[in-house]
Amino acid sequence: MKNAFHGCFRSGEERVVIVGSDIPGIDQDVVSEALEKLNSTDCQMVLGKALDGGYYLIGLSKEAEKHLDLLFHGVEWGTDRVFQQQQTICNRLNVKMKILSHVLQDVDTPEDISVFEKEIGIPQRVLISPKLSVIVPVLNEAGQVEECVKDIIQKMGDKHQLEIIFSDGGSMDETVEKLNDISETSSVPVRVIHSEKGRGMQLNAGAAHATGDYYLFLHVDTKLPENFDDTSLKCLDIPGNIAGAFKFGLLYSDKGACSWFSRQVLEWLIWLVRWRCRLFEFPYGDQTLFISRQNFEKVKGYPNYPLMEDYAMVEKLRKCGHIGIAHGDPSLTSARRAEKHGALKIIGINACFILAYKCGVHPETLARWYYGNQQTVLKKKK
Numbered sequence: 601m602k603n604a605f606h607g608c609f610r611s612g613e614e615r616v617v618i619v620g621s622d623i624p625g626i627d628q629d630v631v632s633e634a635l636e637k638l639n640s641t642d643c644q645m646v647l648g649k650a651l652d653g654g655y656y657l658i659g660l661s662k663e664a665e666k667h668l669d670l671l672f673h674g675v676e677w678g679t680d681r682v683f684q685q686q687q688t689i690c691n692r693l694n695v696k697m698k699i700l701s702h703v704l705q706d707v708d709t710p711e712d713i714s715v716f717e718k719e720i721g722i723p724q725r726v727l728i729s730p731k732l733s734v735i736v737p738v739l740n741e742a743g744q745v746e747e748c749v750k751d752i753i754q755k756m757g758d759k760h761q762l763e764i765i766f767s768d769g770g771s772m773d774e775t776v777e778k779l780n781d782i783s784e785t786s787s788v789p790v791r792v793i794h795s796e797k798g799r800g801m802q803l804n805a806g807a808a809h810a811t812g813d814y815y816l817f818l819h820v821d822t823k824l825p826e827n828f829d830d831t832s833l834k835c836l837d838i839p840g841n842i843a844g845a846f847k848f849g850l851l852y853s854d855k856g857a858c859s860w861f862s863r864q865v866l867e868w869l870i871w872l873v874r875w876r877c878r879l880f881e882f883p884y885g886d887q888t889l890f891i892s893r894q895n896f897e898k899v900k901g902y903p904n905y906p907l908m909e910d911y912a913m914v915e916k917l918r919k920c921g922h923i924g925i926a927h928g929d930p931s932l933t934s935a936r937r938a939e940k941h942g943a944l945k946i947i948g949i950n951a952c953f954i955l956a957y958k959c960g961v962h963p964e965t966l967a968r969w970y971y972g973n974q975q976t977v978l979k980k981k982k
Contacts, residue, residue: 601658602668609665615639617646617659624719625704626656634659637698645690648700653680656704667693721894726813731761732829733812736820737795737802738766742774744820749782749790752818756788757827763789767806769797798906798967799885807901816890821936823851824888825929832890835926842899842921843891845883848873849930853939862943866935869947881923885910886933895920905963907970911954912963 601618608616615638619626634646634657644664648657664671670693675685690697707716717723734752738745749764756762764786766779776792783790795805803817816832818824825831825846835844850866852858858866877883889910899920903912917923938946953966 602672605660605665605668609662614662615659617657619648620650620656620706622707623650623656623704624707624716625702630657630700630702630704633700633702637700640698643696643698645695645697646700647683647686647697649683649703651703651705652708653684654682654706655686656706657700658686664695667695671695729758729761730814730833731763731812732756732814732816732832733807733810734762734764734816734818735803735806735810736764736766736818737769737799737806738771738775738779738820739769739797739802740771740773740775741820742771742778745775745778746782748818748820749786751823753786753788755824755826755828757830759788762829763791763810763812765806765810766790766792767795767802768792769795769802798904798909800902800905800909800912800963803909804901804904807896810893812893814890814892815896816888817885818888819886819933821934822886822888823932825926825931827928828888828931831926831928835924836890836892838922838924840922841924842895843889843917844924844926845877845887845889846926847928847930848877848883848887849932850935850938851932852935858935858939858943862938865943865947866938869943877925881918881925882914883923883925884914886931888931889913891917903963906967908953908957908963908966911957 604618605616615635617631617634617638619631630648634648637643637646638659638661644661646657646659647655650656660668671689672686674689675682687697705712705715707713713724736748741748745766752764753759753762766775768776768779779790779792783792791809793805793809795802806817807815814833814836816828828846831846832844835841848870850870852863873884873887877887883889899913899916902909903916905912914923949970953970956966956969957963
């Protein structure tokens with residue numbers, strides 16, 4: 601601690617607070633109180649008392665730096681006398697000290713786990729063996745769902761902690777029938793739930809039926825990286841990350857439908873998206889967003905939009921914390937639309953819709969434009 605204080609003061613800081621890493625009860629109010637006390641002229645040091653006789657927080661002002669060489673000398677660390685001994689040393693050195701109003705408990709033994717669970721709202725079971733719900737919105741995707749289920753199961757590390765939920769928006773083909781058949785023979789739970797049409801509504805409906813501790817929102821034509829459960833949970837374990845996504849990648853058709861020029865444009869797009877995520881933490885839905893149940897409920901889920909729901913969701917998440925990008929391989933989204941209609945055309949259409957959304961056009965209107973445009977394109981192709 602002495603070196604940490606010295607380093608911060610040398611870098612120009614006037615007030616420095618150090619907290620323990622095993623105190624789940626520390627929050628913004630505790631830190632704010634410590635800084636407020638250090639701001640006063642009659643305080644050079646603050647201590648937060650722990651229930652076990654130690655302290656969970658110590659803060660110093662620049663004026664106390666001259667006492668650092670002796671401030672911690674003689675303290676019997678790891679005993680129930682630490683707080684009292686620190687007070688005695690401060691009095692002997694004439695350091696002006698104040699004590700925080702919050703008395704908190706640290707987590708040192710297995711018996712203290714219940715305190716941790718109560719403070720952060722996450723049971724021990726979730727920390728040891730979390731369950732993952734993969735939620736897939738579908739609409740008339742009978743040709744895709746079987747391959748999607750196989751890919752999820754194959755890429756998942758711990759299959760005992762997995763469920764797959766398909767949220768159907770009113771398919772008119774054999775999507776639901778195929779999924780019901782798959783659920784009867786699948787090695788992991790596969791369920792179909794029915795929802796109002798629209799990705800935002802379908803994703804929220806899937807989450808409402810999910811039993812997992814973490815949610816992973818997958819597009820039916822996206823292939824997950826190997827051991828996606830492990831890499832996604834590791835990403836969410838990073839302090840400050842409220843949600844995460846995988847790196848962006850594209851899966852090209854084996855038929856060679858993509859021209860050389862379109863392929864170069866799409867490779868440029870992949871590079872651009874990865875830099876966007878690195879600099880601005882702004883992934884889209886085709887990068888497979890994942891989040892804990894707790895944080896999903898905190899932001900009140902996806903906006904009930906039929907289009908732009910992923911963009912609006914990321915906007916909400918960025919106000920609450922960081923959106924991490926998982927290390928390792930990317931998720932691969934099908935390039936079928938770009939192969940069919942041309943890479944530049946698809947990129948241009950997507951950019952125009954994002955711009956229209958940012959200019960205030962409602963997603964309901966955008967959805968009518970977007971899906972109407974798609975139908976027109978298909979008719980022309982026929």
